[in-house]
Each structure stands twice: as structure tokens, then as C-alpha cells.
Amino acid sequence: MKISEIARLVDANIYCKGNEDTDIRCAFACDMMSDVLAYVKNQAILVTGLVNPQVIRTAEMMDIPCVIIVRGKEPTPLMLEIAADRGITVMNTKLRMYSVCGILYNHGLPADEGE
Amino acid sequence: MGALHLEYTVAPDDFSRAGEVSGIVKRTLKDLGFPPAVVRRTAIAMYEAEINMVIHANGGKITADITPEEIMIVFADQGPGIPDIDLAMQEGWSTASEDIRDMGFGAGMGLPNIQKSTDYMDVQTTVGVGTTITIKIFVTQ
Ligand SMILES: Nc1ncnc2c1ncn2[C@@H]1O[C@H](COP(=O)(O)OP(=O)(O)O)[C@@H](O)[C@H]1O
Numbered sequence: 001m002k003i004s005e006i007a008r009l010v011d012a013n014i015y016c017k018g019n020e021d022t023d024i025r026c027a028f029a030c031d032m033m034s035d036v037l038a039y040v041k042n043q044a045i046l047v048t049g050l051v052n053p054q055v056i057r058t059a060e061m062m063d064i065p066c067v068i069i070v071r072g073k074e075p076t077p078l079m080l081e082i083a084a085d086r087g088i089t090v091m092n093t094k095l096r097m098y099s100v101c102g103i104l105y106n107h108g109l110p111a112d113e114g115e
Numbered sequence: 116m117g118a119l120h121l122e123y124t125v126a127p128d129d130f131s132r133a134g135e136v137s138g139i140v141k142r143t144l145k146d147l148g149f150p151p152a153v154v155r156r157t158a159i160a161m162y163e164a165e166i167n168m169v170i171h172a173n174g175g176k177i178t179a180d181i182t183p184e185e186i187m188i189v190f191a192d193q194g195p196g197i198p199d200i201d202l203a204m205q206e207g208w209s210t211a212s213e214d215i216r217d218m219g220f221g222a223g224m225g226l227p228n229i230q231k232s233t234d235y236m237d238v239q240t241t242v243g244v245g246t247t248i249t250i251k252i253f254v255t256q
């Protein structure tokens with residue numbers, strides 16, 4: 001699934017664009033960054049309600065190409081600065097986490113179930 | 116490529132910058148052409164250890180020694196030390212404050228994940244003196 005398709009499905013506002021051709025195969029939803037570091041095994045996108053620079057640094061460490069921020073929270077300027085430099089797409093949506101996950105899952109984007 | 120020696124200082128109490136060094140080293144390893152799994156394992160272990168330096172100690176020093184066969188990173192701080200390392204290595208055990216948890220860390224997953232992500236991990240710690248963690252990742256294609 002393309003990132004532009006994901007943005008359309010969850011009615012997201014894109015703040016920062018990375019590589020638009022990346023083929024997204026799975027997703028992981030979480031507010032604890034240590035869990036992202038422990039459980040993401042594939043090239044997943046991250047759905048989160050957390051807004052701070054560590055969200056983007058975590059994405060960088062895990063080669064996560066796209067972060068979706070839920071519940072209408074706004075990414076901070078520092079988050080966008082780091083994301084732009086690392087080529088990470090950042091978007092937000094007014095939808096809640098469960099809705100975002102449900103919509104993407106229904107459209108064929110599975111969970112990152114590990115190795 | 117020969118041997119590469121890198122040294123960094125991690126600032127105390129600057130949560131927003133925690134992870135900068137891990138990012139620099141990760142990009143260096145990627146640019147040098149190390150296998151993706153080696154780059155990722157190093158990045159995960161480094162980032163958790165760097166975050167620990169900022170949230171549990173008062174920053175510290177990170178040195179990286181990189182050869183084609185092995186990546187060795189040493190994290191040295193002069194923080195409070197770890198009174199019971201066996202307990203600290205257990206998944207889910209954390210002394211982090213609610214504030215830290217609100218920022219997405221403090222799940223007690225860091226040290227165990229550093230262990231899982233590396234081929235060698237050594238923790239030297241003395242209460243009131245500081246903590247030095249050495250990790251190694253062996254390069255296999
Ligand atoms: N560099 C350090 N200095 C002092 N204490 C530390 C350090 N690193 C880890 N610890 C202690 O070990 C515990 C477990 O660490 P970790 O597994 O990374 O979990 P977390 O950081 O989420 O609490 C921490 O809560 C803290 O008490």
C-alpha cells in the first residue's frame with residue numbers, strides 16, 4: 001500500500017513527505033517507544049498518540065518510513081525538522097487509534113506480527 | 116575499511132536530543148555498507164542505552180570502535196549506578212517516573228532489549244559512582 005493511499009483512507013493531513021513510492025506492508029500501533037523498539041521486526045508504519053521528538057528518532061532507528069499521529073495531535077517543529085532530514089513521512093488524523101487501525105486493517109494492511 | 120574510533124558526549128537532561136548519537140552512528144554504519152540486520156541491531160541497542168543515560172544518569176560518554184568484523188560501543192556515565200543488576204535486567208522492571216512514561220519510555224524493556232539485540236553485553240556498575248555498559252555486535256553477512 002502506498003503512503004498516499006494510507007493518508008486518503010484515514011483522512012490524514014500530511015506535514016512532511018518522505019519517499020512516496022515506499023511500499024507499506026504492515027503497521028504497528030503503540031504509545032510506548034520501547035515497545036516499538038522491541039516488537040517491530042519488519043518495515044512497518046507507526047500509528048501513535050505520542051507527540052515528541054523520540055517518536056521520530058524511534059522511527060529512524062527502526063527504518064519506519066511513515067508515522068501517523070492520531071486524535072488530531074499536532075507534530076512539533078522539532079519532530080518535523082528531524083523527519084524532513086531523515087525522509088520520514090509525518091501525518092495526523094482526527095480519528096482515534098482504534099479507528100485508524102480498523103480502517104487500515106480492513107483495507108488489507110496487516111499487523112507487524114514479528115519474525 | 117580499517118578501524119574507526121568515534122567519541123561522543125551525551126548531554127544531561129536533554130530528552131529531546133537523546134538518540135542523536137545513535138542516529139549518527141546508525142547512518143555511519145549504513146554508509147559504510149554494513150548488513151541491514153547489523154545496522155538495526157546496533158541502532159536499537161544504542162538508542163535504548165543512550166536514552167537510559169539521559170533519563171537515569173546525567174548523560175555521559177559514548178565511544179564506538181568499528182571494524183569490518185565487529186562493532187563495539189561503550190556507554191560510560193557517572194550517574195547513580197544500578198543497585199540490583201539482575202532485577203534491572205528483568206523485562207518490565209523500571210524505576211522511571213510517570214513523566215518518563217508519558218514520553219514513551221520507562222517500560223522496563225531497555226536493558227533486556229539491549230541484551231537481545233547484541234552478541235555481547237557487559238554491565239559494570241557501582242552505586243554512587245556510575246555505570247559502564249559495553250556491547251558488541253559481530254558482523255555476519
Ligand atoms: N545508566 C543507568 N544508570 C542508572 N540506572 C540505570 C541505567 N540504565 C538503567 N538503569 C536502571 O535499570 C532500570 C531498567 O532499565 P531499562 O530496562 O532500560 O528500563 P527503563 O529505562 O524503561 O526503566 C531502570 O529503570 C533504572 O532503574
Ligand SMILES: [Mg+2]
Nearest residue numbers: 163167225226
Ligand atoms: Mg531504558
